[in-house]
Amino acid sequence: MICCRACCRSAATADGADGVDKDPFDIDLVFRLLRQAVAGLPKAAMFALRDAGYASPFEQLVAALISARTRDETTTPVCERLFAVARTPAAMAALDETELVRLLHGVTFPEPKARDILALSRQIAAAGAVPATMEGLQALRGVGPKIAALTLGVGFGVPAISVDIHVHRIVNRWGYVAAATPERTMRALGAVLPERYWIELNERLVPFGKHICTGERPRCSTCLLIRQCRQVGVTASR
Numbered sequence: 433m434i435c436c437r438a439c440c441r442s443a444a445t446a447d448g449a450d451g452v453d454k455d456p457f458d459i460d461l462v463f464r465l466l467r468q469a470v471a472g473l474p475k476a477a478m479f480a481l482r483d484a485g486y487a488s489p490f491e492q493l494v495a496a497l498i499s500a501r502t503r504d505e506t507t508t509p510v511c512e513r514l515f516a517v518a519r520t521p522a523a524m525a526a527l528d529e530t531e532l533v534r535l536l537h538g539v540t541f542p543e544p545k546a547r548d549i550l551a552l553s554r555q556i557a558a559a560g561a562v563p564a565t566m567e568g569l570q571a572l573r574g575v576g577p578k579i580a581a582l583t584l585g586v587g588f589g590v591p592a593i594s595v596d597i598h599v600h601r602i603v604n605r606w607g608y609v610a611a612a613t614p615e616r617t618m619r620a621l622g623a624v625l626p627e628r629y630w631i632e633l634n635e636r637l638v639p640f641g642k643h644i645c646t647g648e649r650p651r652c653s654t655c656l657l658i659r660q661c662r663q664v665g666v667t668a669s670r
């Protein structure tokens with residue numbers, strides 16, 4: 433079932449892809465349902481680390497960099513292993529590159545990530561603090577928009593939208609935005625998503641996307657969001 437975005441946000445619609453009647457899209461209700469849906473699921477790495485006490489902007493920045501193209505199940509223990517050795521820019525910058533690569537064992541691209549972590553640790557140690565803006569963060573070596581937004585949101589508590597593959601896929605399936613790339617989805621969300629949900633979006637949609645609204649054959653038949661979601665582009669589901 434395909435519908436226009438304005439219609440999805442404002443009015444009840446006819447049946448969805450699997451014959452379920454749709455309610456008007458209500459973002460507050462969607463977030464209440466999302467919290468329920470992911471309550472028993474493992475948290476995304478950044479948020480699990482935050483809740484384990486690794487909540488400083490520097491720790492969140494390093495964890496976000498390590499998490500790029502790496503599974504949460506690997507990111508969390510690797511970060512815990514690394515932070516047991518170094519938790520500050522000065523301590524991290526003092527590590528030997530070979531030692532850092534060894535500590536990153538298991539993540540993707542350990543050598544380039546070690547070089548990026550050492551470089552940005554030196555930059556931050558020299559500046560005296562982690563930059564608290566998107567522009568400042570993206571000026572650090574190895575830091576792109578997704579890492580910068582996660583650091584701002586989770587590390588500083590500054591509203592920022594971080595769009596990964598899960599966020600991109602799910603908000604487009606909802607019919608909440610219609611965007612072809614994660615970058616366009618980030619801009620489209622910035623125009624419609626209330627700021628109070630900018631940080632929470634990633635926290636909820638990563639586990640939701642891994643376990644419920646999966647890339648292939650999402651679990652629509654048992655999904656709590658079935659009456660809100662327009663199931664845009666879903667041709668096969670469980």
Ligand code: SF4
Nearest residue numbers: 645650652655658661
């Ligand atoms: S699992 Fe199905 S109903 Fe639930 S959000 Fe994903 S596409 Fe929509």
